[in-house]
Amino acid sequence: MKITASSPFLYTASEVYALDAAAIAGGIPSIQLMKRAGRAGFELLIERFPAPELISVYCGAGKNGGDGYVLAALAAQRKLPVQAIQLTAAEKLTGEARQAYDFAVQEGVNILPFAQAAAPASGVIVDALLGIGLRGAPTAEFAAAIAQINQTGLPVLALDIPSGLNADTGAVAGVVVQAQITIPYIALKRGLLTGRGPAVCGELDLANLDIPAVTYNEVSPSVERLTLDALLPLLAPRAADAHKGDFGHVMVIGGDTGYGGAALMAAEAAARTGAGKVSVATRPEHVSAILARRPEIMACGVVSGQELEPLLARPTLLVVGPGLGRTPWSEQMLQQAIKSGLPLVLDADALNILAEGRVVPVAGHQQHSPWLLTPHPAEAARLLGITTAEVQADRFAAVRAISARYNASVILKGAGSLVASADGLIGVVTDGNPGMASGGMGDVLSGILGGLVAQGLNAHDAARLGAVIHACAADLAAEDLGQRSLLATDLIPYLGQLL
Template sequence: MTSTSLPLALHSAAAVRAMDAAAIHEHGIPGAVLMKRAGRVCFEALLARWPEPEAITVFCGGGNNGGDGYVVAALAKQAQIPVSVIHLVDPDNLKGDAARAYHFARQEGVPCAAFDSKQALPTAGVIVDALLGTGLSGQVRADMAAAIGVINQAGLPVLAVDIASGIDADTGAILGAAVQAQVTCTFIGAKVGLFTGAAPGCCGELVFADLEVPAEVLAGQHPVATRLELADLLQLLSTRSRVAHKGDFGHVLVMGGDLGFGGAALMTAEASARLGAGLTSLATRPENTLAMNVRCPEVMAASIRTGVEVTPLLEKATVIAVGPGLGRQAWSQQLLLAALESFQPLVLDADALNLIADGVAAVALAERQQAGTVNVMTPHPGEAARLLSVTTAEVQADRLAAAKRLAEKYSAVVVLKGAGTVIAEPGGQCFVCTQGNPGMASGGMGDVLTGMVASLLAQGLAALPAAQLAVCLHAQAADEQVARYGERGLLATDLIPAARALLNGL
């Protein structure tokens, strides 16, 4: 049984269960066959990453997830690998295919014992997590949480079956406690919760197998989100004409950089220019213009003391990026209001979002919404929480729902940043970027992304594809930098030349 590449369509756990049922009842594939295929995928994935393991310890729950674990144990015994099962559900209470899988393991001579939180931790080999699967709803119960704690404390490599136990398959949130796995093998349909929230940090490398379920079964369920691929998005920008001039590629105006925060606006402006905008201007505090001229003289830096002074710049711009380093002073409010009243396409980030959450620009924003003017908002979870008047924890508990609510409330394309960045548009589907890494947890990353989105808007892309392409370029550039230099010390400006190279196919 070989695994396949990760699909683009991301489904709810309920939809994947419906696919499983359709394969059994409509296409005549016995559930036991699907279970053996899933167990085989897990066993082969384990051996591919940890050849000749000293031992395998399988933690089994009830239901099909536990059944998959029993199959893994039986296959290990057949391969003469030392293996044991620790079960959290009495095997006598197992039903159907899970019960058959247990008897398969016992038939092969696999030793099985009930979980005891006081027993010694596994000390060698690989642990297989087959405790909970995708049917989990509500908080992990106490005995399962104790077993999860044992798995995590053992310090051994872990392979999770279908999803790391304790992770919500629809949201990626941790439901009280979660296994920390290095590899997760998932089946039939890709569960959306694997790709965002806390899940990327708990599920590790993903291995997907459709278990030879017919394609019509997979196509029979509408996805709740779509995974983004940079290669597909790069096709959106056409080849430049040999007689093109700078006016063909738009004029981005970056507005921000209050006293002490000039670097944010400078990075946004440089990212805009490097990603291909024909012209980039910067409206900022007078104290920042010299730094901009030194760092990137191609950006036209203008000293702005009051909101009135920015009007001539607004008239020339085709896209406005407002918020990086903007601050929340009277000067900041004047610039934001001027931007909102211009009716040019806007990319709103950082303090522009905080000011909107404060209610500073309610009237101007409502007028833009009524006029149907393009807005792209790029909040991190804390900013999203303020915009929705909820807590950051509530946003992180269901990132797709939060992004959708923001898109509807503000009539904007929303980029909810974080692990598994979510992009949503009003009334539309969600999209998830699965690239990126922990090295991006450093200052200025969002400022660079804002400049990239604005630049692509200026070059003619609509709001949704501009956001999608910018997010993927940003994340892939970070991954390439980390592959060369490591996660620690990654700076936001490191991404700019790397993203430019990716955009140009280099």
Template sequence: MHNHSHRRGLYTVEQMRTLESEARATLEISGPDLMRRAARAALNDLRRRWPQANRIGVYCGPGNNGGDGFLLAVLLRETGLRVSVMATTTLSGGDATHARDEWTSNGGEILLWGEQVDLSDADLHVDALYGIGLNRAPDPSIASLIERINASKQPTFALDVPSGLNADTGDCAGTAIRADATITFIADKRGLHTGRAADHAGEIELATLGVPESSRPSLQPDAALLVAESLPPRARYANKGNNGHVLVIGGDHGMAGAARLAGESALRVGAGLVSVATRASHIASMNAARPELMAHAVEDASALESMLKRATVLALGPGLGDSAWSKALWSMALDASKSLVLDADGLNLLAKNPRVFSSPTVLTPHPGEAARLLGKKTVDIEKDRFAAARELAKKYSAVVVLKGSGSLIADPNGRLDVCPWGNPGMASGGMGDLLTGVVAALLAQGCPPWEAACLGVSLHARAGDVAARNGERGLLASDLLAPLRVLVNGVADDHG
């Protein structure tokens, strides 16, 4: 894969506290000075995004996030804008005390939040209610304010993290600000990029506040955002045998489409050969629609044996079902100990018959499948997607793609990347089957499981974004096939 230099680290709340403390010591700056840097960065971002906004409502909590809000209000007023500041408490704590005093000492008024307060006299709302440390539902009074802000027809700008969103997990224990944009400070927080964050953070801007990466030499990011990559050009002296043979196993009665989608995506991403082991009733239609797929009738496990010997990589699960036929093919395929992508019904069978993998393996569960694999409820998976992905990778000794908004890729050693692409239009049938074929094709072309999973998720999500340019509703999995071919060849960087 081509390397890019702008790989962005993602940090936990605990790490952020360490980073801030070390930055203050290394740079010899005080907490209030760092807060002023945050306010200045927020001012610049706000004016760039909303140059016509003249009346700004700033909502401040009692902690340092509220302090950022008070200092931003000072700067906004200095630029000649009309600023109203609303606080949730009569006192602020820590460094926020100085920020609050700076606002009031220059004549700034503070309105205390109450249910009767009118929020309509603002062109823009600034959320400075909670900082990064909130891991519970907002207090009822603050929750009512959040709901009022969300109900407003005016845009909202969040400082550091939208209030109510868990900065570690991307989950919301209660109501949360729905920001149009979020400016986050010093370093990026992992919870801004997965799960519910997609509906709450809006466009994310990172302001490092002049804190260099050299000030954190001993602290490695907990996770990282994927970067746009492609495969290098092929050698001129190449043949189909150099690019692997993917065997798609699936397509029980009525589910031929899943196996075909997996096979077609494997072809479009560059597998040299793709075979499909499926029901006899599907062969004629599959050959007619996509003759490049080598479709084989497999009515019992014995018919699969010779195909397994020829295959480089197995794509097991798309449309596989849960019948006796399904179980027999699943068992024989896993016993072959080939490089493997396991998805859909293949994962459901694994949940019932757990095993640890010794051959290169990528599992691609959605949250429901992940819950079955871990013996948990789906809601528990979504509460901490990072922990779930890592637990799955360790339990099954495989690279795991936990699909969903902000898909996660984890390996058994705890490494984890987050996908920043994709859109709600991809929440439709067949998308997972497509991803299975993409990852399998990359394995077949020589990518190790980690690289195949990361690049596969990236290509799949970016192709979805290209295909959604004509609208998200009505997006079909097959709409991704053409952009997949373009993106894997690296000839459309503007699509990334």
């Protein structure tokens, strides 16, 4: 997902409204902001589509529709073929939106009511239907307009946000415009970058509308975009006389019968991330395969929690869950890991067992050594006792709730993975690609996280850096191998390049 924006912060709709109000209070008339928005959209359209056969602007009633009318008027001034498809009658438009409509009329824009307009057969579509204030599903007529836009197959420029997308959560309650380019105004909205946002926004090209930098001091957002350049300095350079004992010992616990590969992938990722020593506690039948694949890993076969217990005196931290399964053996492994008091990275079936409450009750999670949880949406739903749909309806609320319930740093995986900790700040990962939708990717991530914590990073910093490294490694691998055939182990060689 290509993003053109300098600020790392992401905003809710209400926060953007506050910035808009602060800019107006600071001396920029509201109509001037609308004209700037329309002009920014027009200039981006002409940059990407220099000679469109036709510009069809779908306009709603509010400020988003007004931005569209301004864009249409500017196109008419340039003698470009343009039409505005109107979803709200002129007599119902008020304020700046009505002024923008009058501007379009003055410039001779052909304005057609949606009910009378044929679907465009060529050119470029501009989506100015619904802005960032949408909550719930679009009304029937707007839904029909969105469906028409998508059915044309034409390229779409969305003004501020694709209509139908929730600006705060990235959820879609009904239909949503599928845009090739989105031009967010004033600031990036957090819903553009997680949930359905990455799938429907296309490229993001922010236009701040020349709002003074001091205006942004009026709002304190609680969400940030995570970038590799900003986070890599968390790893200090190694001293010339460093030895393996300085960089921790990661033990991966997992690999129930038939699932030894998951534990191996996590262990290899931990080693490639820079852990001083890496060991695996797994079913005995997996030991030979692990040693054959990666002899640097110390592999131990254990058949019970009793056999595991004495081995836990050696590691710096434990990664529990890759290939763990949900058998009595699995529960014994997790029980001993929690009993050890060591820092834990918990993934996969460790989370599912935890959610069932048999190993330790929820009340017991409040006081413990640092934990880092890495659920995907279904696992998050089990941890919270809700549905996966409810998690996806507000991923920000879900990741905060898990962090609070388990007193842990949490990575909620998926498009636009979210990273949360007890301090309340949430990070959004904007790197990564659809090729990561394959088995074992989470195992590699848990190993990366273990390797970072072993080297001295706290759980939250490890979560932020680890999630980004994982996504960036996938992007590098996809450049060389393509997305469709991407395997989890393909990421591991790229970890060294990034680190």
